[in-house]
Amino acid sequence: MGIETEYGVLAPGRPAANPMLLSSQVVTTYRALVARAGARPAARWDYDDEDPLADARGFHLPRAAAHPSQLTDDPSRPAPAGPLPAARVAGPGAGPADEPEDPSAANCILTNGARLYVDHAHPEYSSPEVTGPRDAVLWDVAGERVMLAASRELAALPGAAGHGVVLYKNNVDGKGASYGTHENYLVDRALPFGVLADLLTAFLVTRQVFSGSGRVGVGPTGDTPGFQMSQRADYIEAEVGLETTLRRPIVNTRDEPHADRTRWRRLHLILGDANLFEVATYLKLGTTSLVLWVLEHLDDLADAGVPARAALAALRLADPVADVQRVSRDLDLDSKLDLADGRTMTALEVQGAYADVVGQALLAIGPEPEADVETHRVLDRWRSLLARLDTAPESCAREVEWIAKRRLLEGLRRRDGLDWDHPRLHALDLQWSDVRPERSIYHRLLAAGAVERLVDERAVADAVHHPPTDTRAYFRGEVMARYADQVSAASWDSVIFDVRGAAALQRVPMLDPLRGTRAHIGQLLDDCADAAALLRGLRGGDTA
Missing domain, CATH: 3.30.590 (Creatine Kinase; Chain A, domain 2)
Known part of the structure; x- marks a missing residue:
């Protein structure tokens, strides 16, 4: 998924x-x-x-x-x-x-x-x-x-x-x-x-x-x-x-x-x-x-x-x-x-x-x-x-987003006597989803412990830079981390390598989303200093 x-x-x-x-x-x-x-x-x-x-x-x-x-x-x-x-x-x-x-x-x-x-x-x-x-x-x-x-x-x-x-x-x-x-x-x-x-x-x-x-x-x-x-x-x-x-x-x-x-x-x-x-x-x-x-x-x-x-x-x-x-x-x-x-x-x-x-x-x-x-x-x-x-x-407000948002907005409405069409409510709705933590209403609730994590x-910081290990995303991500200067293009189901000295571009298909995992390909990646060695390894075994 x-x-x-x-x-x-x-x-x-x-x-x-x-x-x-x-x-x-x-x-x-x-x-x-x-x-x-x-x-x-x-x-x-x-x-x-x-x-x-x-x-x-x-x-x-x-x-x-x-x-x-x-x-x-x-x-x-x-x-x-x-x-x-x-x-x-x-x-x-x-x-x-x-x-x-x-x-x-x-x-x-x-x-x-x-x-x-x-x-x-x-x-x-x-x-x-x-x-x-x-x-x-x-x-x-x-x-x-x-x-x-x-x-x-x-x-x-x-x-x-x-x-x-x-x-x-x-x-x-x-x-x-x-x-x-x-x-x-x-x-x-x-x-x-x-x-x-x-x-x-x-x-x-x-x-x-x-x-x-x-x-x-x-x-x-x-x-x-x-x-x-x-x-x-x-x-x-x-x-x-x-x-x-x-x-x-x-x-x-x-x-x-x-x-x-x-x-x-x-x-x-x-x-x-x-x-x-x-x-x-x-x-x-x-x-x-x-x-x-x-x-x-x-x-x-x-x-x-x-x-x-x-x-x-x-x-x-x-x-x-x-x-x-x-x-x-x-x-x-x-x-x-x-x-x-x-x-x-x-x-x-x-x-x-x-x-x-x-x-x-x-x-x-x-x-x-x-x-x-x-x-x-x-x-x-x-x-x-x-x-x-x-x-x-209302007991679900830590888990269900619409309930938490409505509760916050209803509090503002009652306090200031606002109708649902008031611009402040629309602005707050937008501010809820701002990606900047210092401006985001959601992040304020998160900081206050009002949201279940x-x-x-x-783990999030690690996931920004590293792929999941149990799908083909591992191969795609690791290739980009290790050999990006030798990758011409990529997609969900293939990586195309441009290896120096090779006569043509070389495509590695990844039609099985459950292959290319760390268990499957990790050791080979660790053993290969460049994409040329990786491609030789892929051709030499049942790993592609």
Whole structure:
């Protein structure tokens, strides 16, 4: 699993600032920063294996029929963010979105296995692949520190005094635009996509009860006064679809696995919020992964006497798109959703039913708790949080971001007699997600001990520079740390070496995300002084 986060970008005092240029400056500044520290991250991303127009429903969208925002595989033509005016696509205060002169240069592959680049007029941090939700949290928070370092360095450049760039880990600019936090999950190709989408939808619609980051304003432009759970809810317009910046779907159908297509698909979800609360990120990815595991094992569960398919099919919603917004506005957590079979359930009840199916599946065919501690911790936390949300939601303020944000805003409203449309509330909502700790409301709560943490800063600092050890991200990150001057380009599923004296570039494929780990390749890397020796070692053994 992994997370891609587009950060909102703002240049205080410069409302006409070019968002593409600002984003490019963030990326290139960080690249220069790590280069001074001894690393030389590659500037070129390898787009050869990317195909954003392949649809998991079994067809390929013609390039001529695609919206320009879908053409993310052409580095010479950065994709716009969607149908909104260019002045709105990059976050608060953005100006015209003219292309920078060399957008393909605004890219680097980091030594922690992540990618930092410009996407849709935003600086985006795409985390390395990990195998569990706690690691997903760790390398996601590492991305926040990467963005902070880039903005600090940019503000300190000569001539930049008073003209810095501020970054926000949020999803709305308050003027009608939304930018994404996308989740990615490796899924068995044997699971039919239609079954996946059908049985996962109700879970995705309702999980915002614990994963929403909270938002001031209702509606795409936020003009209607109020508060809601999710920042992304008002921008979801379809059940399934290929688009990511318009007609945004609950389940995205992009069939771009970045792995062996015959074995896996990558489920690319775009409806989730950018979370600062670590428990929210942990549960968002952990619970989704558990439900996907159940879907991959429906036949095994049937053989074991667990009717998981029927139980999940019974949770189909009558109007899932409308329910995304309905759940987001249900701050009392008691609104009934219409199911396809005529029954009604609350979002908490739907989530509880999913958790029950997962629990039954683990008892029937899952690993023992001592064999897979994290899986059982996710299930226990999921059940505990649902129970407390049902009986005492305010007790969840250390774990659930929207509850903590609403409590803070309600306190300000009561103290100063403010209505929900007051500009101070909108400003506070924005300030919540500022990456600068001295300005961020979230970081003030964190410093006060009002937020539960799952990772510590020492581990985060290490994750900024080092990759996870149990996925192919280890190979990608270590190669960038050791041999960056001999790397021509890289992608999620390959590294291209440019070895001095070699007749041609040499590509090392990485189609299995669970190979290239430290256990698999670490000793060889330690034994090789340069990329030429590494390539000889890879050719000499079954390690590629």
